[in-house]
Amino acid sequence: MKNTNLNKQAGMVMVFALLILLSLTILGVTSVSSSLLQSKMAISMERSSMAFDAAESAIAGVIFESEDKVILADVNLNDPLSDARGGNQLDLNVQTLSCFDNNTWTNRSVTAQGLSKGSRHVATGDYVNQPAIDSWSKTAFLREQPCVGSSNVIGGSNISCHVFIVRGCGQLKDSNFVVANTLSASVFAPAAQ
DSSP states (O other), X not given: OHHHHHHHHHHHHHHHHHHHHHHHHHHHHHHHHHHHHHHHHHHHHHHHHHHHHHHHHHHHHHHHHHTOXXXXXXXXXXXXXXXXXXXXXXXXXXXXXXXXXXXXXXXXXXXXXOOOTTOOOOOOOOSBTTTTEEEEEEEEEEEEEOOTTOHHHHTTSSEEEEEEEEEEEEEXXXXXXXXXXXXEEEEEEEOOO
C-alpha cells in the first residue's frame, strides 16, 4: 500500500513539475517574442526618423539655395523657386505634388556632400551612406496673391506674394515607403502683368 501511495505521489510530483516547466517555457517564448517585436518596432521607428530627417534636409536645401546670393546674382542660374515660377502652375484641386513625379516639378537633391553656396543641387547621390538614404525635393508654383498684412509696407506698389509648395522626400534605399513633409513658402515679387 505504501509503495502504491509513493508511486501516486511521485506521479503527481512529475505532472506538477511538467506543468511548471511548461508554464516557464511559455513565459520564456512569450518574453522572447515580445522582445523581438519591440526590437523590430524600434528599428522601424529609427528608419522612419532617418527618412524624415532626409525629407527635412531636402526642404532646407530648397530654402538654402533660394537665399544663396551667388545664385541669385548669376543670370545663368535659377534657384528652385524661380525655376518653379517659370514652370507649370500646380492646381491642388486637380493635381498632387508627388515625390515620384520626376517630370513636372522642379527637382533638387541633398547628397552626403551637403549644401554649398553658388551650386544648384541637382546631383544624384546618397544623403547618408550607412544606411543608404535618398533625399530630394519637389517645388511647384501655386498662385500669385495679394500679400496679407503688407498693405502698410508696400501699399500702392506693384508687389504681390508668389506662393510655392515644397515637398521634401526621404527614403531608405531598401524601403518600400517614402517619408515626406511639405512646406508652403510665400515670396514678395513683382506682380505679373
